[in-house]
Amino acid sequence: MDTTARHLLVELFACDARLLDDAPALQALLRAAAEAAGARVVAEVFHPFAPHGVTGVVVIEESHLSIHTWPELGYAAVDFYTCGEVRPERAIELLAAKLGAARVERLEVARGGPADHTLRVSERLSARSQGHS
Amino acid sequence: MDTTARHLLVELFACDARLLDDAPALQALLRAAAEAAGARVVAEVFHPFAPHGVTGVVVIEESHLSIHTWPELGYAAVDFYTCGEVRPERAIELLAAKLGAARVERLEVARGGPADHTLRVSERLSARSQGHS
8 A cells, every 4th residue: 555645734824813713614514525626525524613613524435635724814715635536726726616715725744654754844835816905 | 812823833753663553552652742841632533554554633622733744754743723721842842752653753833813914924833852863
């Protein structure tokens, strides 16, 4: 078996605050994002915090997609660990669009595989949406 | 509220293969690791895969600790996203020791906080246990 995996760490800024505090809506959105990436969901756990914020994790075949939200600041921290043919970029694009993120910061880290491969930063991206400040 | 968080990505090599395939034991171990770090566990999901391997996620106050295992290769991929006063190093030390990891690779990435802070690689560590090859 191949242990090579991609781990995307994503910061979503200036999101829709209401949606960031809606645990059922976030659960449906993360499931849709995982499926958009071509992943098969096997388990989910979503937990609302008081007074604000949601933590959610979708477990996929040997991988996971997580979100932690701070609605009062319009901020969400996402990570997506993926193996095989999954296309995590598609999940991130869907999440950023549906949450209305004005700014997206993304870091990709190589996981698993040979010793000289693992934990290398393989990509860093920064993007702002049109029409947002 | 402060969104500043620490995200530790950890590779554990040459672990105890039997333990990496024991979902109930891993669940107890991750819970113990989260508590050793000073975190409060609010939800858990563990999923065994066929023929081998386990994915587990422990949700903690606005953070998470995850593991994906490849028992046949003695390999586990861990990530620990933490806010506040949690000491994730303590969790990683416990996991590495209990799983008998001969080699540990660790990358720490800064999350949240001000724009010039987020997604910076703040630490990279590599360690081998004594008495292992």
